[in-house]
Amino acid sequence: MTTVRLWSDEEAAADPAVKPVFDDIRATRKSDFVNNFWRALANDPAALARTWGSLKAVMLADGPLDPLTRELIYIAVSTANGCSYCIHSHTAAARAKGMTDAQHGHLLSIIGMAAQTNALVTVLQVPVDEAFLVKTD
Secondary structure, eight states: OOSSOOOOHHHHHHOTTTHHHHHHHHHHHTSSOOOHHHHHHTTSHHHHHHHHHHHIIIIISOOSSOHHHHHHHHHHHHHHHTOHHHHHHHHHHHHHTTOOHHHHHHHHHHHHHHHHHHHHHHHHTOOOOGGGSOOOO
8 A cells, every 4th residue: 555645637637746747747658547656756746757857868768778678677677676566567568668478588587597696696795706897997
């Protein structure tokens, strides 16, 4: 259960700080759907606007990573951070961007393998090889 109120469309439409952000979410996503994450953030309009702007800049603006790859990374990080909401929402976004069942299964295998080897190297306290260190000279 949420720890904050989820804003209704009516409440958002009546708030001059929230309405433009919700309108932009709808326009950008070409959908009337505004998910619960944004509805919860509406309790802090400045955080709502800042977070939406940052998300657009990272996930939607032109860049060297294609949109599906960005979603796959988001799923992996969300898994590492234990964010069930983000895992679900970004899996849905990845599927909308063309992720197949085979790609999803492979991604989950990679996430599981990374979690296992990360735990092993951490518990063993393996020093980083000199060859892996970035040279800044």
